[in-house]
Amino acid sequence: MARRFAGKYSNKPPAPQDAASREARRPTILFLLPFLYAIIAFRSPPRAMLLGLLACGLMLLAAWLTREGVRAQLAYEARKIAQHPAIPHKLIAAVLMGVGLLLGGLMTQTDLVVPICYGMVGMTLHMLAFEPDPLTNKGMEGLTDFDIERVSRAVSEGEGFLTGMREAILRAGDASLEARVDHFASVARDLFRQVENDPSDLSGARKFLTVYLMGARDATAKFADAYAAMRDAKTRADFEALLTDLETTFAARSRALLENDHLDLEVEISVLRERLALEK
Structure with missing residues (x-):
C-alpha cells in the first residue's frame, strides 16, 4: 500500500x-x-x-x-x-x-x-x-435513498479509478512515483469525503470523480508502460507535472465546496483538461 x-x-x-x-x-x-x-x-x-x-x-x-x-x-x-x-x-x-x-x-x-x-x-x-461487524448505517440522517445511492455510486466509481492508478503505477517500478500517486489519491479522497459530508456538492464534483479520474487512470497506465520500457526523464517530468496539476485542481475544488464557494474554477480545470488530453 x-x-x-x-x-x-x-x-x-x-x-x-x-x-x-x-x-x-x-x-x-x-x-x-x-x-x-x-x-x-x-x-x-x-x-x-x-x-x-x-x-x-x-x-x-x-x-x-x-x-x-x-x-x-x-x-x-x-x-x-x-x-x-x-x-x-x-x-x-x-x-x-x-x-x-x-x-x-x-x-x-x-x-x-x-x-x-x-x-x-x-x-x-x-x-x-x-470486533463486531458494523450493523447500522452512518451519516445518513436527513438523506433520501436517492441521495445516498448517488453519492455511494459516485464515490465507489472514484475509488475504482484510484485503484486503477495505483495498480498501473506499480508497473513503472519506481517507489517515489508510487508515493506521488498515493499522495494524489489522498487529495482526491478529501474531495470524496466532502461530497459524502454534503451530498448537494455532488453536482459540483461529479466530473472530478468520473471524467478527470478516468483520464488520470488512463494517463497513468500509458505512462507506466512507456516509462518501464524507456526510463525517459522527460516522460517522467511530464507525468509528475500532471500529478501536480491534479493535486492542485482537486484541492481547489475541495476548498471551494468546503467554503460553499461556487466561484468558477475553469482556469484550473482547463489546464487539467489540456494535460489529460496530452497524456492520452
Missing part, C-alpha cells in the same frame, strides 16, 4: 492507508492455523481424519470471511456516509471458527464437554480480536 514520502509533496502523508493495510493483513494468520488439523488428520484413523478435514475447511472459510469482514469495516469507517455491510462476515466467521474448533476437539475426545469449550472459547476470542 502507501509509503511515507518525505519530500516536497509530503505535507499530508498517507499514513492512515498504511494502518489500514496492516489491519487488513491481520486475519492472515487465520489461514495458517487450519492446516495443523489437516496435517494431523492425514496421520489419523478415518473418523479423526474426516473430522480434521472438516475442521480445516470450516476454519479456512472462517479466515476468508474474517478478511472480507475486516475489509468491509475499513471501507465503512473510511467514509462519512456509509451503509452497513449487507452480510455480517465476521459474525459468521466467528461461528464457523467455533464449530471448526469443536470438530477439531472431537478428533481426540469422545466427550463433548471439552470440544464444546474449545469452540466457545475460539468463537469468543475471534469476536474480541476482530
Whole structure:
C-alpha cells in the first residue's frame, strides 16, 4: 500500500492507508492455523481424519470471511456516509471458527464437554480480536435513498479509478512515483469525503470523480508502460507535472465546496483538461 514520502509533496502523508493495510493483513494468520488439523488428520484413523478435514475447511472459510469482514469495516469507517455491510462476515466467521474448533476437539475426545469449550472459547476470542461487524448505517440522517445511492455510486466509481492508478503505477517500478500517486489519491479522497459530508456538492464534483479520474487512470497506465520500457526523464517530468496539476485542481475544488464557494474554477480545470488530453 502507501509509503511515507518525505519530500516536497509530503505535507499530508498517507499514513492512515498504511494502518489500514496492516489491519487488513491481520486475519492472515487465520489461514495458517487450519492446516495443523489437516496435517494431523492425514496421520489419523478415518473418523479423526474426516473430522480434521472438516475442521480445516470450516476454519479456512472462517479466515476468508474474517478478511472480507475486516475489509468491509475499513471501507465503512473510511467514509462519512456509509451503509452497513449487507452480510455480517465476521459474525459468521466467528461461528464457523467455533464449530471448526469443536470438530477439531472431537478428533481426540469422545466427550463433548471439552470440544464444546474449545469452540466457545475460539468463537469468543475471534469476536474480541476482530470486533463486531458494523450493523447500522452512518451519516445518513436527513438523506433520501436517492441521495445516498448517488453519492455511494459516485464515490465507489472514484475509488475504482484510484485503484486503477495505483495498480498501473506499480508497473513503472519506481517507489517515489508510487508515493506521488498515493499522495494524489489522498487529495482526491478529501474531495470524496466532502461530497459524502454534503451530498448537494455532488453536482459540483461529479466530473472530478468520473471524467478527470478516468483520464488520470488512463494517463497513468500509458505512462507506466512507456516509462518501464524507456526510463525517459522527460516522460517522467511530464507525468509528475500532471500529478501536480491534479493535486492542485482537486484541492481547489475541495476548498471551494468546503467554503460553499461556487466561484468558477475553469482556469484550473482547463489546464487539467489540456494535460489529460496530452497524456492520452
